[in-house]
Amino acid sequence: MSLVVPEVQKVGNPWLITSCFLLLPSLPPSLFQEYHAAGLSDETLAVWSKAADLFKRAGAKVMEVSLPHTSYSIVCYHVLCAAEVASNMARFDGLEYGHRSSAEQSTEALMAATRREGFNDVVRGRILSGNYFLLKQNYENYFIKAQKVRRLIATDFAKLFHSGVDILLTPTTLNQAILYQEFIKEDNRTRSTQDDLFTQAANMAGLPAVSVPSALSGKGLPIGLQFIGRAFHELQLLTVARWFETQVQFPALDLEGIMDPLDTMSHQKSAFFS
Secondary structure, eight states: OEEEESOOOOOSOTTOOSOEEEEOOOSSTTTOOSSSOTTOOHHHHHHHHHHHHHHHHTTOBOOOOOOGGGGGHHHHHHHHHHHHHHHHGGGOSSSSSSOOOSOOSSHHHHHHHHHHHHSOHHHHHHHHHHHHHTSTTTIIIIIIHHHHHHHHHHHHHHHHHHTTOOEEEEESSSSSOOOHHHHTTSOHHHHHHHHTTTTHHHHHHTOOEEEEEEEEOTTSOEEEEEEEEOTTOHHHHHHHHHHHHHHHTOOOOOGGGTTSHHHHHTTSOOTTTO
């Protein structure tokens, strides 16, 4: 649903605009499928819904919207990202740029060892995939098609913003933030794919976006929401995000309790989430 905010109150922020428009994706999955993804946690959905209610109380009008091609954006992103990674990482050869391995039996051995030591599994996988997509026999079927899909995604956003909508609100990730100890135990490729689901569409469309920590989950871990704005309207985007940040009053991190963050944060629940 498109959320039109004709007027937002000034909250100690000299940049706060007096008129803005906020677009919120529909929360019921039957009405808005693209961002109501499988695996979206109940807590994240609840925070998303409360954010919509917050803007409604500020005088917003909510309307349903659809970005039909964003369902293909994650696949498009991985093709284009892998191709870009393969191109950019070619400079890390151990000779002129970046880490240099001690394996110097030959130039080929040096390059192979340098990249093996310098890149993790995710980066090496993207380099291999990117080189595959850029092969002459695959270029048209993968890279060019991904570029065409990217154009469709950008057009969806352009039409949406041209209709008078200025800001798109989505979850940042499917779930709460994950502890580092748990993250390193998981398959990083799988986790990276999951966490890219909501954030990469803005990259595909060339749009500014900002993630704002909005509440703490039942386990005391942050849940974030993402604001996506129109191209070259970063000031408006950051103004709305700042206003939202002042409303949710996300608890500040207690540096003295950094060794036990869960114990610290679990006692500082945001009033927005409670």
